[in-house]
Amino acid sequence: MGHQVILATCALNQWALDFQGNLERILESVRLAKKAGARFRLGPELEICGYGCNDHFYEGDTYLHSWEVLRTLLGAEECADMLIDVGMPIVHKNVKYNCRVIFLNSKILLIRPKMFLANDGNYREMRWFTAWDRPRVVEDHVLPRMISELCLQDTVPFGDGVITTIDTVIGTEMCEELFTPNSPHIHQGLDGVEIFTNSSGSHHEFRKLHTRVDLIRGATAKSGGIYLYANQKGCDGERVYYDGCPLISINGSVVAQGSQFSLKDVEVITSTVDLEDVRSFRGSQPSRGAQAASAPAYPRVRAEFVLSHDPLATGAPSKLSVPREVTYHTPEEEIRLGPACWLWDYLRRSKSGGFFLPLSGGLDSCSTALIVSSMCRLVVESAQAGDPQVIKDARQVVGEPDSDYIPADSKEFCSRIFHTCYMGTENSSTETRSRAEKLAKELGSFHVDLNMDGVVAAFLTVFETIMHKRPRFKVHGGSQTENLALQNLQARSRMVLAYMFAQLLLWTRGRPGALLVLGSANVDETLRGYFTKYDCSSADVNPIGGISKTDLRKFIRYAETEFELPILREFLDAPPTAELEPITKDYIQTDEVDMGMTYDQLSVYGYLRKVAKCGPFGMFTKLWNDWGHELSPTEVAARVKRFVFFYSINRHKTTILPPSYHMSPYSPDDNRFDLRPFLYNAGWTWQFRKIDEAAAKLTKAQEENAGKGAA
Template identity: 25%
Template sequence: MDFIKVASACPKTKVGDVDYNIYNILKCIDDAKQQNSKFIVFPELCITSYTCGDLFLQDYLLNKSIHGIQQILSATEDCDMLIAVGSPLLIDSILYNCAFLLFKGKILGIVPKSYIPNYSEFYEKRWFTEGIGIETHEIDLQFQKNIPFGTNLIFSSNIANFGVEICEDLWVTIPPSSYLSLMGANIIGNLSASNELVSKMDYRKNLILNQSARGICSYIYSSAGVHESSTDLLFSGHLLISENGSLLKENQRFQRENEVIYSWIDIFKLKAERMKNLSFRDASKFTGKKPCLIKFKFSNASINSFDRFIAKHPFVPSSKQERENRCKEIFNIQSSALAKRLEHTGLKKAVIGISGGLDSTLALLVVVKTFELLNLDKNNIITITMPGFGTTDRTYNNALTLCKELGCDLREINIVDASLQHFKDIGHDKNIHDVTYENVQARERTQILMDLANKESGLLIGTGDLSELALGWCTYNGDHMSMYSVNPSIPKTLVRYLVKYVAEKESKGEVAYTLMDILDTPVSPELLPKDSNGEIAQKTEDIVGPYELHDFFLYHFIKHGSSKDRILFLATEAFKNDYTNSEIEKWLNKFMWRFFTQQFKRSALPDGPKVGSISLSPRGDWRMPSDAAPWK
């Protein structure tokens, strides 16, 4: 499934005591090995410790550091893990601050620090020489010959491609990791010794997250800890693992014992993002650099004890505050888009069908916000409720209450007689409750809305959402059609939160109560007759499946181009406490069949704004033949 487990470590150290440092580095490696990690990143100069000062100019320390590398190699001959450790390295009387990449008892390559800080509290140029410009060299050590040495090394495995940079390299205008990413590295390690100052942690974290986003990569950061010299500075052992702008794991700083953090990296997702991002691909042509590929192979790439968090509702932020901010932003996008369309057409009225369901409720709330934005009279919002064979008292009364309380022009047109006449015209038995029975009602409602919009010189507002479009759960040239749609990129799981946000944060009294009751009403098109108790008999999720599953399927299918097997793997992990594996597979099969067979509806969508990263607009994000074979 293209996942790999990585680690960031901060071992206990003593300044200049290589034996002590190696002992703790090996303890961290052993912990990571037990966790089945494939890549571990240690701090800058962790073999000696970073704060050795002029001791770096002593032969004894330099020779001990190389001996320390040999100790690690001997202890990890059977370790199926790429290890990045920091150590000084003397080459032809020039001292470099380096990252050693070790694998199964061998040095795969050595990367020198490109940029040497020599300002404020840093004075590394007293000891070290910058490595920038060194590419595709080889060096010899007593115990290994022809070791790749340079800043353009890409360590290419059967799972992922790795690159490393060192501390200051991240803080410059164009970090080496930018070039490494463009040359194919999708996991970057940073061996660092970044001291703590007030608020520096936030800035550092933002740099790391931003760099992982710009490089569309995973960025693993390890910084020196509290046992470095505190003569003038204090280090905190800050550890972070990020992926494409998202923070996956972070430690609590200032720990006094060995510490290792872990996370699973989704290599498939990174590759998919790079494939779609044409600007990233174009930029790779102009780096002026050529990678030195160092190939190696992990023996075991299987996934054991998978514990990466997989969000069940990827369209919905988990944080309450972030959800509220997202809701405000979405309403701004929707209402501003509709305002532009109203201004362009010169129309002062909007027409919208209100069913008492979630989608039409959200669309109405958007229209109200738009009219407030444009200082238009809300009485020019013409709301039409059109009871049919399946309309229940609950949805009918909620529709009436909501429109009245919001100050809209409320009208009621019953479609029963018109539908019965149409059944008679086309020779359809009214007792046969098939697709014709349902679609006659949907198209009758759309005809009424279209004709009223013409009569009133108004704009007919569509209400259908992204989830319905993905499944084709709409009547072609019925609720499928409008003059402008405001919900086409809002999935059903997010529709709920938007309506709930207005109910809790922007409404009170009867409006808030009605919105909460709409949220509690089962999702239904109400096209089949009511049950014997007058309640909704036709529940959408009983027919097509749970929307939370379909939104999950849609997100991973469109966002990352995930295969059916991968989606099933992720879904069974995310929903393991909610659905059985067979249930998930059943609804995934339903999703795939409906998504492919219903493309013809999406190919003829009305205009509407893109709100999130996923849209099925045939003019924008999704172009698909209507007769492609469903994937099995």
């Protein structure tokens, strides 16, 4: 009949330094796990203090309060008779470590420090922690008095050990350790570990879940075993969204999966699996047996505890978990759900009364509005499902914390918390004004339509009074300098108006508080620097700041059907334009003409610059291979140099980007993800000379080959 175990793992929406809230969510996950019959519970990385504490990890308070929370957990009735694995930072011999603490019935069994730290992209763990680089070594850790008094323990094992219960062996790895070539589970499995745990703080990025699932499956596909994956979820105070999706797999097959995007603060999944299936799988591999027989041993910490149960003894049959297909979202669904969940966390945790969005009638602000609408739909779905936390937060956001209000209609909820404004000038078209108004009506936002020509004229009057000259647009005979200054004046005036309305709109509606200003600059425009510094792209948060124009178009095409919004066809058909220059019968300003490159090309440049890690010359050689069948070497060279030039002169703009939802791996966000200079020699004299020399050499070779062919 086997040895059947019920195991629980979870995704928690923890918040950096919210020790009280984090404690409550941990306890709730334990209750849910125990209710499901589980005898082992796994939580996400650094769940006690929150993953994104960052430089607060330098502070002694962070460690003190983490121990205080752990003490509460050790003494909590909910945690009795369950093997529990929680995450927190710990100082061992004056060195800071990112750790797992495994305890049972008020006794700490093992503190396991992280061995491979994440230190790329959005991660800076080496800034705060040290990796434990002593494989299979365990030593004593002296416990704080507040813990030793409760546990009656002075020291506990600290290091790279495993837990052995009466019926199985449990090994730990943490987040980055799964992604490394020499992962701990490889060696643990050869030493007889049957249950592997992974506690993560892994953020969402396009298609990242596929990589994660493949690695989890692969961890036990060759050597067998049960793999539990826990993850942080939500916005814990940073630009990233941790996308949850806890998983349980056995022998390479996924048997349980949690949601990737949801408003649930606590999500627990469980599986009933048979340890004998692991043993049978491994016993059928003689080659594995030969390797395991000579594998070095891990220090084992004994737990007088039984995880499994025997159906013969209980007389009750168990329904074992069976392999299932993994649920993946399409990129369009990822855009609809990820930023929406992130916005909800930001809104409720900032104690703001809603959002304000300058709605231009263009595709980018339309995308931002749709994401807010998606958020409202998720809130209504969760509220109608009876989620008490969502209902409580919704009442707080709409300014009725003591009412019995429960969101029941997304448009009605949207009308309370979402405010849009069309800021027109004499250069605006009736088409964009009409699109903005119709979209606002369809979504239910509180919409304002205004002309700001008087504001712009006032600034120009001040300048003319002082300097006795008045700038003109290029189409009216002005210079490029005048033309650019007039465009930037309009754009920056919109920022001032946006913040004024964001602070006063709720007041005009008889409500206290203020609104968060939303930005709507996409990742490609940021990469190229095609926006005005401190214009309406300057905002409190930007949900589309890490999404390309190409992906946004696909999202709107998807939303047209998914949300039943025919108005979106008008946004898809309209050419992207800033509408900052006068429209004449011979001239209409469009984005791609202004930029001198297409949005699709920008995505390619962005990928090569960041993901492929190409400098200007490397970018040229790559693109010559891709584009050389249609373009000449000099044309490829000219395109590369044009992009690099504008990227260089505009790089300083990325230093003031509002916090943007991270989604694209080529994000140019200078604040955390893309650490590069913001002052360049935009002539790139050495690099551009090498590109020109290579282009000339390729051109000469083509001409010689053409001559031989003609002969």
